[in-house]
Amino acid sequence: MAPMGVRLSPIGVAIFCLLGVAIIYHLYWEMLSGRISPSGRSSxxxxxxxxxxxxxxxxxxxxxxxxxxxxxxxxxxxxxxxxxxxxxxxxxxxxxxxxxxxxxxxxxxxxxxxxxxxxxxxxxxxxxxxxxxxxxxxxxxxxxxxxxxxxxxxxxxxxxxxxxxxxxxxxxxxxxxxxxxxxxxxxxxxxxxxxxxxxxxxxxxxxxxIKPREKYSKESPHVIVSRSHAGKVKVFVEAAFGNNTVIVPAGGAGYKVLSLLDSRDETDDKADIYIHVTYIKKWDICAGNAILRALGGHMTTLKGQPIDYRGSERNEGGLLASIGMDHSDLVKRLPEREADKRG
Known part of the structure; x- marks a missing residue:
């Protein structure tokens, strides 16, 4: 006795064909949009x-x-x-x-x-x-x-x-x-x-x-810092830039970057330098880093190192952001942190 095969009803055949057409169309559209290559890999x-x-x-x-x-x-x-x-x-x-x-x-x-x-x-x-x-x-x-x-x-x-x-x-x-x-x-x-x-x-x-502001103060800068620990940063900042430095406490890393620029938003503070002395997450700073880079500014660790936005979400080296200034000179003026002294 011959083995029995699987037989599809006409409705089943139609559904199977429609599914096949849908899959082929989806893959074709993905290829046209540049999402995947003919090999099936993203391009x-x-x-x-x-x-x-x-x-x-x-x-x-x-x-x-x-x-x-x-x-x-x-x-x-x-x-x-x-x-x-x-x-x-x-x-x-x-x-x-x-x-x-x-x-x-x-x-x-x-x-x-x-x-x-x-x-x-x-x-x-x-x-x-x-x-x-x-x-x-x-x-x-x-x-x-x-x-x-x-x-x-x-x-x-x-x-x-x-x-x-x-x-x-x-x-x-x-x-x-x-x-x-x-x-x-x-x-x-x-x-x-x-x-x-x-x-x-x-x-x-x-x-x-968006664009930079026309002027930035190097001698008595306004330094924007986190409002949650502005007191701790004050000593660090004044050691770098002098007692005439103005500390601007504020919330939000995005807001702080906009304070360095001509944002055309009257609610923004105006600052010359942005400093963060503790650990910070990369989703907090990446967008601001990109905007500053596009305008000729800089965002680095406190030691002047570039921040790599691959891998871990953590940036352990603190943060220094500036535009319209000699960023490497700002780095040299920063005092060594206690965390760095401990290694």
Whole structure:
């Protein structure tokens, strides 16, 4: 007796064929969009397009941040303590912004590595999608497309920078940020202020919608530092730049970078140098680093070393950011930290 084979009904055959066509169409579309090569591996990504997506992600995240704050629906929690012993806050604004930003980028470029400050297993009811539209200002200021290998890219997102200030309703400090690093170097930076609607962006060697201020003070600089430990930094800063130095306490790394620039946002403080003397996460600083690089500025460790945006999320070497100054001279003027003395 011959073995019996599996027979499909006409309906089954039709469904099988439709599935095959759908899979082939999806792969074909992915190839046309540059997401995968004919071999099935990711190929290249257009940085101009990725800049537009990054702006869209930051703005969408910002809408969630603003909505939660205005509805007073923070649902504040603690993620634990910082190294300094302060409570590390988590709010519904952080999580909703993360869902929009992370999933929008991941759904558009599923093969890219995306690092977010937050982690959340809640599935989106409406999957965030992007229409691939390039805003007019980006088209005008970034005329050229720049293709880079997908495997060289790391994306860093901060869904809500300055969460502590957010819970205190100090809205001027709050930002959402996206950064794209290529081979560890920050090349795209986006800093969005949800409560004013202002967005700063830059693509290194291509263009930016923000510029440096005309003047910076080298002799009696305004140095912007974290408001959570401004007292500890004061001695360090005055040892470097003298007793006439003005200490500007502020929240949020994104806000501090904007204070160095001509941001056209009247809520910003104005500073000449940004210093952070303790450990800081890379999603806090990558976007600002990219913007400063694009404008000819610098962001390094306190020893003047470049910050590599691959691998670990941690930057242990402190932070010095400047523009319009001799950055290497600023590094030389900094005193040695106690942590460095201990090795």
């Amino acid at each position: 290249t990504v257009d940085l101009k397009e990725l800049l537009a997506l990054s702006v869209e992600a930051a703005v969408r995240g910002g809408r969630e941040v603003k909505r939660v704050r205005e509805d007073n629906a923070l649902e504040e929690k603690s993620k634990g303590e910082t190294r300094e012993g302060a409570s590390e806050k988590l709010t519904e604004g952080d999580l909703r912004s993360h869902r929009q930003m992370f999933h929008l980028i991941s759904n558009t470029y599923p093969f890219l590595k995306v690092n977010s400050e937050e982690h959340d297993n809640v599935e989106q009811e409406n999957t965030p999608v992007w229409d691939h539209r390039i805003p007019a200002d980006i088209s005008q200021m970034v005329p050229n497309s720049v293709e880079v290998p997908a495997e060289s890219i790391t994306v860093w997102i901060d869904p809500l920078d300055a969460t502590q200030e957010y819970t205190e309703n100090l809205r001027q400090y709050v930002t959402t940020m996206v950064c794209v690093a290529v081979d560890g170097e920050p090349v795209i930076g986006v800093i969005h202020k949800p409560f004013t609607g202002y967005t700063a962006w830059a693509l290194v060697d291509q263009g930016a919608n």
